[in-house]
Amino acid sequence: METILASIAVISGLAGIFGFGLAYANKRLAVEKDPKIQDLEEILPSVNCGACGYAGCSAYAEALANENADTTLCAPGGSDVIKKIASILGVDASEKTPMTARIYCGGDDVKTKIKYKYNGTYDCVSANALFGGFLECPTGCLGLGSCVKVCNFDAIKIDENGNTVIIDEKCTGCGACVLACPKHLIELVAKNKPVFVACNTTDKGGVCNKYCKVSCIGCKKCEKACQDDAIHVNNFLAKIDYDKCTACGACVKVCPTKCIHTNDPSILEEKPSPKEAEKVAV
Amino acid sequence: MSIEAILLLVASAIFVNNFVLAKFLGICPFIGVSKQLDSAIGMGMAVTFVLTLSSIVTFLVYKYLLVPFEIQYLKTIAFILVIASLVQLVEMIIEKVSPSLYKSLGIYLPLITTNCAVLGAATINVQKKFDLLYSSVYGFGAGLGFTLALILMAGLRERMEDSRIPRVLRGTPIAFITAGLMSLAFMGFVGMIKE
Numbered sequence: 001m002e003t004i005l006a007s008i009a010v011i012s013g014l015a016g017i018f019g020f021g022l023a024y025a026n027k028r029l030a031v032e033k034d035p036k037i038q039d040l041e042e043i044l045p046s047v048n049c050g051a052c053g054y055a056g057c058s059a060y061a062e063a064l065a066n067e068n069a070d071t072t073l074c075a076p077g078g079s080d081v082i083k084k085i086a087s088i089l090g091v092d093a094s095e096k097t098p099m100t101a102r103i104y105c106g107g108d109d110v111k112t113k114i115k116y117k118y119n120g121t122y123d124c125v126s127a128n129a130l131f132g133g134f135l136e137c138p139t140g141c142l143g144l145g146s147c148v149k150v151c152n153f154d155a156i157k158i159d160e161n162g163n164t165v166i167i168d169e170k171c172t173g174c175g176a177c178v179l180a181c182p183k184h185l186i187e188l189v190a191k192n193k194p195v196f197v198a199c200n201t202t203d204k205g206g207v208c209n210k211y212c213k214v215s216c217i218g219c220k221k222c223e224k225a226c227q228d229d230a231i232h233v234n235n236f237l238a239k240i241d242y243d244k245c246t247a248c249g250a251c252v253k254v255c256p257t258k259c260i261h262t263n264d265p266s267i268l269e270e271k272p273s274p275k276e277a278e279k280v281a282v
Numbered sequence: 283m284s285i286e287a288i289l290l291l292v293a294s295a296i297f298v299n300n301f302v303l304a305k306f307l308g309i310c311p312f313i314g315v316s317k318q319l320d321s322a323i324g325m326g327m328a329v330t331f332v333l334t335l336s337s338i339v340t341f342l343v344y345k346y347l348l349v350p351f352e353i354q355y356l357k358t359i360a361f362i363l364v365i366a367s368l369v370q371l372v373e374m375i376i377e378k379v380s381p382s383l384y385k386s387l388g389i390y391l392p393l394i395t396t397n398c399a400v401l402g403a404a405t406i407n408v409q410k411k412f413d414l415l416y417s418s419v420y421g422f423g424a425g426l427g428f429t430l431a432l433i434l435m436a437g438l439r440e441r442m443e444d445s446r447i448p449r450v451l452r453g454t455p456i457a458f459i460t461a462g463l464m465s466l467a468f469m470g471f472v473g474m475i476k477e
Contacts, residue, residue, distance in 0.1 A: 022371060
């Protein structure tokens with residue numbers, strides 16, 4: 001009996017002392033925190049991707065509350081989170097178009113020739129440091145997955161042929177891969193523009209056709225096919241002006257090397273072009 | 283109770299009976315927090331601090347509370363209580379005194395509560411019937427040993443990030459294999475100092 005009483009008394013006494021001690025310490029050592037910061041931390045996605053440019057979600061929350069940081073910086077959260085941030089801070093919510101990353105290269109192990117066999121560190125930056133990479137193409141995607149490593153959202157994968165593909169549905173447009181790519185092949189583009197030129201080489205058609213079967217040869221067929229003046233060939237490379245592009249898919253269809261890709265196959269289905277539609281209407 | 287004996291105790295806790303690599307205590311943070319050297323060093327320092335303090339406090343609790351009432355069998359509960367409260371207190375003090383250190387330690391600080399190396403040191407102190415000075419020295423040495431193992435592992439893992447490892451082994455699996463090999467290496471010290 002005595003042992004039971006003693007053990008109960010000692011352990012609960014110990015617990016009581018520590019409990020009260022901690023409660024007292026908590027009062028004495030309390031650190032004043034802005035309630036706004038806690039609210040902000042709760043609504044931020046807490047993936048700590050760093051897209052906002054701060055060290056993490058809580059750092060961004062602090063910057064929002066104390067340093068008047070831009071409310072639109074959270075890419076993974078999208079417009080939902082922006083609205084909530086704005087309501088907590090009492091400022092106007094500004095809209096933000098959802099972005100996605102695009103890789104301007106469609107080459108892979110089969111379609112692109114290699115210059116030498118690379119046996120070094122499995123990383124694009126290291127490979128690129130060795131004579132600009134092991135591909136004949138000076139601007140080709142090396143496919144060693146430096147972008148895959150930095151992606152927090154599993155939105156980039158390397159398919160069985162070694163082609164790097166971005167999965168639009170998963171991409172939040174945080175831009176981590178843009179910074180990681182040593183070839184500067186990745187760009188952020190509005191999600192509602194599915195068409196992109198999957199090539200970044202400025203070599204002449206004859207030259208680049210030799211090392212890659214899916215490169216832009218600068219034939220200007222797309223320029224002629226485009227009715228919105230949105231695609232132009234400069235330096236043997238087609239570039240799309242996304243302010244003008246209406247995602248009609250005309251350029252995708254005419255490209256002889258199939259280097260213009262679209263992530264939305266529905267735009268390639270036969271439908272009357274705007275001009276023809278007008279004729280029908282008349 | 284000479285300086286020599288104390289130094290020997292520290293050396294034994296660091297190398298011969300390293301808590302992580304020879305006694306297999308505190309494996310969770312050893313694998314979890316050894317991806318980067320910076321955080322490994324921070325974690326090691328925090329654990330060393332808590333280990334030293336908890337060794338002292340658990341010794342006092344054991345000697346002046348549990349032994350007089352003859353309830354030594356409750357030592358695990360009592361020690362966990364001490365360690366948990368101590369970690370909480372340390373967390374509060376660090377947050378108040380040095381917010382920057384608090385930030386860099388982040389989640390690792392509260393995780394020390396569940397680090398079995400801390401409880402292990404307290405229990406070993408009791409088993410070996412160390413006195414107050416020996417207990418604190420042993421706790422400190424154990425913390426240093428933990429830090430050493432963590433730093434070595436972090437250095438290795440930072441290098442492994444850049445090497446070509448078979449896909450199935452990338453990440454934690456190769457870390458486990460490395461830990462096993464490191465442990466084998468540390469086994470080479472066994473018997474050099476009698477504990």
